[in-house]
Every structure is written in C-alpha cells, then in structure tokens.
Amino acid sequence: VTSRPDAETGQELAEAARRGDRRALGRVLTALEDRTETGRQALRVLSPLAGRAHLVGITGPPGAGKSTLVSELVAAARAGAREVAVLAIDPSSPITGGAILGDRVRMQRHASDPASMDAAVALDACGFALVLIETVGTGQGEVAVAALADTTVVVEAPEMGDEVQALKAGLLEVADIVAVSKADRPGADMTAGSLRAMLTVGAQHDAAANGPRPRRPEVLLVSAQAGTGVAELLEAIDRRAPARDPDAAQAAAFARARARIVEAAAERARATLESGSHRAQLERAIRAVAAHEEDADTAAMRLLEGLLDG
C-alpha cells in the first residue's frame, strides 16, 4: 500500500502509516512537526492506539557517544526481531521537516516541544515496540526528555576525568541508567566508579527526604566501538519496559500527560492570541505595554481571560 501524492486527510495518512506505509508515516511526522490540521487529525486517530511502546530517552553531553551507541542498540534490538525506531531531537539540526530515513526520524526541535511528544506517540501507535529518543544540546532539552520517556539513559564519556558532565547539567537526577561510553578508553572504570559513589550518596539523600521512589540508577560500561556492554545495556533497558514495571510506567505516563497538556495549552493560547479574532486586543495590549501604560503580565492575564471567554 502506498500513499497517494496529495489530498489525503490526516485520518487517511494515519491509517496508512498504521498499515506500515513508511511514506505515510513520514508525512504524518512532517505534519506533526509543521503543526498543521492534518497533523492534528492524524494524532486524533493515533493517540488512542499508542501506549504499547517502550519510550527510551538517550541523553548526555555532545560527543558523549550517543548516536554511535543508539546505532548499536538498534542493531542489537533488531537482532532480536524487534521493531525499533529512532527519534533524534536536535534544535540545532540543519535538517528540517521531520526528515525520515528508514526508521530514523530527525526533528529540529526541543524534547519538550509538543511536536516531539506527538512524534513519539505516532511511532508508538505505528507499532514500534522500542522508540529510542536521542537528544543533544545541554541542560534544558536533555532534562526535558525524561518527561517524555519511560526510561532515561544518560551517556557519559570517560575522558572528562572527575569533571562529571552529567552532574553539572543536572542529568543524574533524571537518569534511570547511566551508560559510561567509550569503555575501550582509559579512565572509563574510574568514571564509572566515581559515578557509582555519587549516586549512592544521592540515593541515601533521597531516602532520607522520604521521596516517593528513591532513584538509584545502574551504572554500566559500554563500548560501541568494541561492541562490549551493549547487550547488557539493552537488557537493563528491557528490565524497565512498561509491562515489566507497571508502577514506573504509570508514573511516566502521568508525567508525559502533564507535559503534553501544559504544552498543548500553551501552544493553543499562543496560536489563538495571534489569530485573527484576538489580533485587535493583542495590538491594543502591545501599544499599552510599549508605552508603559500597562505591565506585560497584567496584559497577558487580561488576554488569557479573554481567550477563555471565547
């Protein structure tokens, strides 16, 4: 089944994508990235069909070895006859338009963008059992992927010595698994050791604070180059699959739903504000705020109340 070149509704595209039509899936993803009505239609069809995939965030500092590791994970999972998709989210990527290459999807986005979350839902609904979501950049975007994923793998390279990059970026707090990459290089054992020590202290701290679920991420050594530790990493990921850890899956689903609702509300508010029907009010507020007759927050509140009233 191939998709007709044009004039397809989001519903038709979604149905074709579900039947395994990769071109249709690519067009759904592009529509989601472009935030079009077609994308919204497709998502209405796909959303209820999602919820089976294991969404795994792979994050860490630039150059840590994420992309290389993701390729190895894909190969290992495919060897087990699993359907795997990779969603690479990079706000600085020069590639636009939800480019899809085989089962690799690139989006010039942040992890917290509704488009990224919608893409994960679409891949899930189209039957990919494992969706690896690679995020690059620093700080914000990397932490945001944790809200999107069921399981978060933080990748840390050894050459940083005792300067643990993931710690600086606040990444250890969101890690379910820490993968020390490039284990073929000297210093990897030391990095793993200092990470384990740090995380033990962190876990004690969490327990003392009576947190709901003290985190004690596993630290694993992997070398994509030597091919060592990849199978063990995949096993560690699989142990956290939603079906095997329903409580964690429930918590992840709630975090995801919360982020999606808040982001969708913000996106709708922005679009409505800038749409024709509210343009005049917005223009008046712009003049008032620019002239210092009103502060921006008061103007925003007034406009938001106007949105809710219709």
Ligand SMILES: Nc1nc2c(ncn2[C@@H]2O[C@H](COP(=O)(O)OP(=O)(O)O)[C@@H](O)[C@H]2O)c(=O)[nH]1
């Ligand atoms: N020695 C060694 N180098 C690696 C390994 N994995 C990745 N690299 C190298 O590290 C660099 C960054 O890798 P990449 O996967 O692009 O990192 P990313 O920015 O985190 O996606 C590249 O030059 C890779 O060849 C590994 O297991 N061992």
Ligand SMILES: [Mg+2]
């Ligand atoms: Mg990369």
